Amino acid sequence: MKKRLYAAFIVIIFIFLWYVQITPAGSFINIENIEYGIDNTFKVNELVEAKITLTNSSPNNFKGKLSFERWNIYKNLSGLGGRPEKRRVKVFSFSKEFEIAGNSKKVIILPVYLGVDDSEQYLRVYTSDGRLISSVKIKPKAYYLKDCVGIFSHMAAASDLSYVLKNSGKAANVVVLGSKNFPIRESLLEMFEFIIIHNYKTSNLTAEQYQALKDYVAKGGNLLITLGENYQKNLSVFTDDFLVGSIGKVKTGDIVLKRVSQKDYTQNVAASSNQEDTVLKKIKYVEFDLKNAELINQKHIQRIKYGKGIVLVTSFDPFDNQFTGEEKKKIFEIIIENMNTSFYNPQNFYTVYPANSIFYTAVNVKWPNSTIILILIALYIVFVSFGNYFILRRLNKRHLTWQLILLESIVWTVIIFGVASLYRINQPNVNAVNFIVYNSDGKGYVVDKYYQIFSPFGTDVEIKSIENQKLEPIFLNYDFWTYRDNPTNDFDYTPWNKIAFRGLTGPFIKNIKDQMVYEVDDIPLDVNFNVKDISKITVEINNRSDYKIKNIFVVLYNNYVYIEELKPHSKATKTISNIYGMLVDEIRNRFYNNQRGIIRDFRLIDRETELLSSLIPNDLSNPFLIGHIENYKNDKLNINSEVLKVRSEAVFRKDLSRVTIFKNKRIILPGSVTPNLIKNTFPNVNYITPNKAISFYGKGELELEYDLSGYLDRIEKVLIQMPKQYGRYNVDEFIFNVKTQKWDKITFDKPLALGSHEIEKYFQNNKIRVRIVGKDEKSVTAIPLISAEGGEK
Numbered sequence: 001m002k003k004r005l006y007a008a009f010i011v012i013i014f015i016f017l018w019y020v021q022i023t024p025a026g027s028f029i030n031i032e033n034i035e036y037g038i039d040n041t042f043k044v045n046e047l048v049e050a051k052i053t054l055t056n057s058s059p060n061n062f063k064g065k066l067s068f069e070r071w072n073i074y075k076n077l078s079g080l081g082g083r084p085e086k087r088r089v090k091v092f093s094f095s096k097e098f099e100i101a102g103n104s105k106k107v108i109i110l111p112v113y114l115g116v117d118d119s120e121q122y123l124r125v126y127t128s129d130g131r132l133i134s135s136v137k138i139k140p141k142a143y144y145l146k147d148c149v150g151i152f153s154h155m156a157a158a159s160d161l162s163y164v165l166k167n168s169g170k171a172a173n174v175v176v177l178g179s180k181n182f183p184i185r186e187s188l189l190e191m192f193e194f195i196i197i198h199n200y201k202t203s204n205l206t207a208e209q210y211q212a213l214k215d216y217v218a219k220g221g222n223l224l225i226t227l228g229e230n231y232q233k234n235l236s237v238f239t240d241d242f243l244v245g246s247i248g249k250v251k252t253g254d255i256v257l258k259r260v261s262q263k264d265y266t267q268n269v270a271a272s273s274n275q276e277d278t279v280l281k282k283i284k285y286v287e288f289d290l291k292n293a294e295l296i297n298q299k300h301i302q303r304i305k306y307g308k309g310i311v312l313v314t315s316f317d318p319f320d321n322q323f324t325g326e327e328k329k330k331i332f333e334i335i336i337e338n339m340n341t342s343f344y345n346p347q348n349f350y351t352v353y354p355a356n357s358i359f360y361t362a363v364n365v366k367w368p369n370s371t372i373i374l375i376l377i378a379l380y381i382v383f384v385s386f387g388n389y390f391i392l393r394r395l396n397k398r399h400l401t402w403q404l405i406l407l408e409s410i411v412w413t414v415i416i417f418g419v420a421s422l423y424r425i426n427q428p429n430v431n432a433v434n435f436i437v438y439n440s441d442g443k444g445y446v447v448d449k450y451y452q453i454f455s456p457f458g459t460d461v462e463i464k465s466i467e468n469q470k471l472e473p474i475f476l477n478y479d480f481w482t483y484r485d486n487p488t489n490d491f492d493y494t495p496w497n498k499i500a501f502r503g504l505t506g507p508f509i510k511n512i513k514d515q516m517v518y519e520v521d522d523i524p525l526d527v528n529f530n531v532k533d534i535s536k537i538t539v540e541i542n543n544r545s546d547y548k549i550k551n552i553f554v555v556l557y558n559n560y561v562y563i564e565e566l567k568p569h570s571k572a573t574k575t576i577s578n579i580y581g582m583l584v585d586e587i588r589n590r591f592y593n594n595q596r597g598i599i600r601d602f603r604l605i606d607r608e609t610e611l612l613s614s615l616i617p618n619d620l621s622n623p624f625l626i627g628h629i630e631n632y633k634n635d636k637l638n639i640n641s642e643v644l645k646v647r648s649e650a651v652f653r654k655d656l657s658r659v660t661i662f663k664n665k666r667i668i669l670p671g672s673v674t675p676n677l678i679k680n681t682f683p684n685v686n687y688i689t690p691n692k693a694i695s696f697y698g699k700g701e702l703e704l705e706y707d708l709s710g711y712l713d714r715i716e717k718v719l720i721q722m723p724k725q726y727g728r729y730n731v732d733e734f735i736f737n738v739k740t741q742k743w744d745k746i747t748f749d750k751p752l753a754l755g756s757h758e759i760e761k762y763f764q765n766n767k768i769r770v771r772i773v774g775k776d777e778k779s780v781t782a783i784p785l786i787s788a789e790g791g792e793k
Contacts (some may be wrong), residue, residue, distance in 0.1 A: 036049075219295070659711055709767070716756065
């Protein structure tokens with residue numbers, strides 16, 4: 001017995017020594033340093049780039065895997081003795097394989113996603129065979145929640161910008177950018193409210209970095225390019241059609257900046273602090289013309305739309321040392337006002353992301369083809385009926401009929417379910433949802449694309465990128481999902497190549513996102529505003545495409561046209577209807593009222609509403625069209641090492657011009673000129689979008705200024721009208737007389753028409769001011785709409 005115990009002990013010692021000897025150098029791999037985001041600046045609820053420094057203190061080379069893991073903690077109250085127990089569940093992981101030489105360091109870049117909940121997050125190192133050898137728990141700090149601004153320039157300009165923003169009431173992390181720290185993934189740029197190119201040779205950017213910058217703008221980002229003396233450096237990378245225009249000479253002269261374009265009607269403004277225009281004396285600027293640009297401040301600030309984003313170009317350097325601090329503050333207030341940033345928007349401003357119903361309902365998701373199953377069922381029916389009869393008759397054992405039917409039912413059921421399982425597991429169904437924006441220049445971009453993967457049975461799903469795809473999991477607002485679990489829960493992600501879902505239970509729908517921005521051909525859809533009378537407008541929509549388009553909305557500020565379905569190569573003409581409240585609610589009510597039958601499918605109503613509303617722009621002064629194509633171009637996706645043909649749908653927006661041409665006359669459409677807010681003391685407001693007030697009530701005063709410069713060379717007729725749908729009660733209305741410098745009392749009971757004589761009387765530098773006074777708590781008013789007719793611009 002002792003000999004056996006000795007032998008067993010020797011074997012155990014031998015195995016232990018052998019294990020220790022073959023243990024790889026990974027025992028000496030340590031996570032030495034972690035840097036988050038760009039210059040340690042990031043937002044916790046967005047994708048973050050982490051730079052992890054690993055050290056290998058062993059002389060041997062090591063090959064393994066670095067993994068970021070997120071674990072949810074659940075409290076289980078049914079533990080032993082009634083004591084609560086914690087249950088840890090891994091939600092997802094991002095992994096990257098690496099090699100490191102002996103006695104060396106290596107920096108690995110890995111995306112991470114840091115939330116603000118009680119989840120636990122780890123960086124871990126594994127050996128090639130999957131053994132854990134190093135682990136560090138990470139947790140972000142609260143100060144990372146600040147807004148961020150990026151600037152291609154030197155530190156002095158970054159400090160200057162930080163000071164200006166702070167004095168304007170908004171502190172932000174200002175990050176100095178360059179080719180060394182600028183990421184190649186546009187999803188890592190989402191933390192920036194805007195990016196400035198000020199004093200930097202942009203041709204230093206790689207092709208991938210430049211593409212990431214353009215994609216950042218297309219997805220809704222803001223880019224400011226300053227010219228001045230540094231214009232050649234700043235524009236050196238823009239050699240394609242991203243910016244089209246002409247550059248003139250560098251000049252020195254005075255620049256007149258219009259007063260701050262305050263358009264936030266949701267906040268009370270007792271009196272404007274910027275009543276006068278600002279004159280910048282003897283400033284160096286560059287003459288330039290940007291194609292299809294909107295003139296914000298004569299030609300010194302020009303704006304174009306690129307996808308969902310904004311590109312703003314200034315003729316001068318806003319960081320010029322001869323500007324005072326107050327002048328820099330005014331310049332950046334104008335710049336930020338004309339971007340998609342939330343810096344100066346009200347607290348209830350929010351960014352629209354696709355909501356849950358989009359991810360859990362898909363119009364093109366169907367069960368796989370069941371032809372084989374139907375054939376097996378038909379054979380079963382034939383065999384049980386005629387087959388039984390001939391077999392039992394041949395054997396002369398008809399008394400076994402019911403026993404044979406029972407046996408055949410069991411066997412055939414096993415066969416049918418076996419074939420169905422094999423057939424359907426290997427063929428998941430995929431639907432692609434494309435979000436497309438067509439700018440007024442006719443160029444279109446797929447700014448967001450989601451793939452929905454459906455299977456009725458449990459299975460493993462592994463998706464790999466093909467061609468130009470930049471596949472990423474979905475974790476926007478991850479911590480706030482209310483439906484079962486996150487649409488991309490339980491996955492392993494290898495940036496930027498592979499996403500693997502393991503052990504899925506069916507039925508399921510899983511979603512992933514393609515971060516690539518694709519240019520697409522125009523959908524030939526013409527929109528003509530027929531303005532026989534400025535106060536009465538009809539809209540003609542001509543579908544010249546081969547697509548059947550459903551749920552078309554043409555929005556003209558607080559009016560819209562709705563067409564339920566427009567067949568290929570067909571036309572429709574509609575009279576505009578009023579929007580009485582929130583635009584999203586108006587869209588939802590349309591879908592609700594259009595559904596046939598007693599029982600309405602609220603999932604489809606919610607999905608269609610959220611699809612279309614996700615493309616509604618923040619600025620409603622530009623007319624636009626949104627629509628839905630259920631059968632768009634075919635797509636493809638690599639699933640389980642097989643390239644599948646994917647059906648796709650498209651939700652699109654077409655930006656339209658604010659000025660229409662009718663009988664050779666140019667007409668500014670009503671609502672296209674958003675007035676500047678001079679004064680507002682009304683205590684209550686109603687909204688058309690979450691950050692756009694449309695009507696006011698209570699005792700107060702409203703003073704507005706309309707600026708028609710940049711639209712018409714010559715103003716011949718003007719019409720000012722009060723929207724009827726919001727009510728108008730117990731108010732006094734005035735218009736400012738520039739001749740007498742007094743307020744003339746008027747009334748908006750009917751549209752107010754101004755001819756050439758009245759235009760000279762009330763317009764100065766193409767500007768006109770309106771004042772509305774609410775007499776008591778029952779007073780109701782809205783923002784008057786202005787339209788004009790005149791000569792060519």
